[in-house]
Each structure stands twice: as C-alpha cells, then as structure tokens.
Amino acid sequence: MEPRSGCPINAAVEVLGDRWSMLVLRDVIFGDRRFFRALLTGSIEGIASNILADRLRRLVDDGMLTRDDPGRGRRATYSLTESSIALVPVFAALGSWGRRYRETTEELAVRAELLEEGGPAMWEDFMAELRVTHLGAPTPPHPREPVVERLRAAREAARSRAAG
C-alpha cells in the first residue's frame, strides 16, 4: 500500500501506529521472545491470540520481522530485521516519556530508566547485540557485559524489591 504522504513521521506511524504492533516488537526486542506461544503467554498486556497472529503477519509483510519455515509440526521462529533493530532509539524515547508522564510501575519502568541513563552509546551496543542474535552478525571482538543482561538484572532487582 502506498503511504498517505511522504512525511517520515507518517511513514513511521503507518507501520508502528498500532499499539499491539509496538508491544509485539517490544517483546521480541526486550523480552527475547521468538515464538508465537512465548509472545502469547508472556504478554503482560494480555494480547489475544487472533490479534497476535494478525500483527505478526503484518510485521512480516512490512519487513519488520522475518519468520523461518521450519516445516510440518515444528514451531516457527521470528527474527528482527535491520529496520526493527533500528527502532531501539524510538523505544528508548517512548519509554522515557511514558515513565515520566504516565503511570507506570517501578518494576517495569526500571528498564526504561537504564536505557535513558545509558543513552545513545548503550542503544548502539544493544542494537549490535540484537544483530548478533537475530541476523547472525559476528560477535563483537571486545564484549562488555551485554546490555540485554544488564536490562534483565535491573528488572530482576526491581522485582525483588517490589516483592519486599
């Protein structure tokens, strides 16, 4: 489908301007969920099965995800593409805004806080890690502690604090 205008913000929201598409991408990027069932059962917003199926199909059509074809009876794996990996700064900006201007819980906001503190350098590191995991890029030669681990550890720590 032709975009309704040549404006880059319109171009972005025509692909992303649907809350479920954004949440599915968030879960693939930050939650490392690659399978239909993991995306369905892990959804903290309770996505419905038919909506998840529709959004995955659309995201594949729009070049935001690829889906392997593992053959009869085996589950398909979804992978990010360069286009969707490049959304990390958009998610960081959305997370910073949401954390500040809407109601959120500390446990879930801690990742956004860490991404904001880390800034563009951390986003680049995270995108490089996603290219390794999803696109088969070679592992960078001087690995620091992966961002994905730092995000996971921050959320775990917040979860323990919340549990008292």
Add this chain to the structure above:
Amino acid sequence: MEPRSGCPINAAVEVLGDRWSMLVLRDVIFGDRRFFRALLTGSIEGIASNILADRLRRLVDDGMLTRDDPGRGRRATYSLTESSIALVPVFAALGSWGRRYRETTEELAVRAELLEEGGPAMWEDFMAELRVTHLGAPTPPHPREPVVERLRAAREAARSRAAG
C-alpha cells in the same frame, strides 16, 4: 481507563498508539495548527473530519491538548501541554527512523533531517519555544534564531528545489 500494564512503553502507546493521534500532534507541534479547520484542511494525509474530531477529544481527555472555550460562534484554540511538548524527542526518533527505513519525499524529510542533526540540544530549544507559544512561558532571555523558523526555512528550501 486503567492501563493494561505498568510498562512505560505500553503507557506511551496506549495514548499514542494510534496513527491519527500521532499525526494530529505532529501538525500541532511542527505545523503550528491550533484550530480544527486548519488541522482538517492542512492535513497532508487527508484526515476525515469525524476522525479529527474524535482524536482531538481523546487527546484533550488524555491531557495531551487543552481546548479553550471561546464562547458561542468563536473558534476554539488547541494548545499543547507539558506532556505533549515532551514528545519532541519521540517525534525526532520516529522521523529519523522513517527517513531511513521507509519511503519518504525529500521535501517532507528535510525537517526530520534537521532535527536529527541538531540533536537533543535543538530539541530542548524547540520545546522551550513551544512552552512560550502554548503555555505562555516567558521568552528566553537570549533568543537565537527560533528552531520553528529554521524548520520552516529548511522545508521551504526543499520545496523550491523540488519545484525545480
């Protein structure tokens, strides 16, 4: 309505995850359109009148816009709030992404390019200008050339180039 989760990205997309809401906010922020008719007739994506009315109402309900009440027969003015002014970095990130990963026209992408080059310092200046225009904040003491003028000039220059 309660958000479906306490995640800041979910919180953001519950308000913004609708393409028309984002485009209306884009036109108020970057196009300085403050009236229903200006938003309707100026929409390069051709927003329908009933959709515009609905999204304006929702954005007011969500605290993203205020609407003055000018009395019988006079047109209402919409103003940004601190929450929606704080979306400038989100729009900059979306514009950078759209410009790079989707099809856009040079005339419409030039603003995104300028915002990307200017970086967070320019976004802060622009947000300060929006606070003057929309929230009645005092004009900053050492005015540079306003960002709104630089964005407008860049677009005009690109339009002239496109017209040959």
